[in-house]
Amino acid sequence: MAIEVRIPTILRTYTGGEKAVEGGGATLAELLADLETRHAGIQARIVDGGELRRFVNVYLNDEDVRFLDGINTKLTDGDNVTILPAVAGGMA
């Protein structure tokens, strides 16, 4: 099952510079675990304690997965997943 995953610049060190990679899995969690097998270290940049990191946005076909089922969001063949770190900060 192939799902295209778009990788942000900051994480391309794990994908040999590739902007997009393919992976598989029935859920987002499985997909990220699958990516980890070929791109060691990437999972921990996205997941912390079994949940998506607060300041990493993951989109399934343009929808923020926080509004779906988060890391348990179901995936199907041909889906597109985009990972984008939040642009955030402030004096706090």
Added chain:
Amino acid sequence: MLTITQALFDQIVAHARQDHPDEACGVVAGPVGKGRPERFIPMLNAARSPTFYEFDSQDLLKLYREMDDRDEEPVIIYHSHTATEAYPSRTDISYANEPGAHYVLVSTADADAAGPFQFRSYRIVEGEVTEEEVKVVEAY
């Protein structure tokens, strides 16, 4: 060094002043690899806060798609501090995820001993902050 046109400089300052007392934020995009800021893109601060900013997640996706389609990258990522100096906070540093970008901070605190309106630029790479000179030009 960050080289920026007076027009873009003024747009960033105006946006920061307009959103005060909330933090303002945005991007100036430019052609990939050129390091030249060209397209001013003010963003909505989804946090609508005087002490925090975050791009709205849908806006963020749209922004990156658009830049991708146009072969652009975020040359400048700017935001304002409304009560403190224009220096990256610990929060700014921990969420800085674009090592290739110039992080511009402006302070709308003005007043105090900080002197006139501050417009400063930094590189933030793997938690390390390096301030750089800002050169304002009429045109590139």
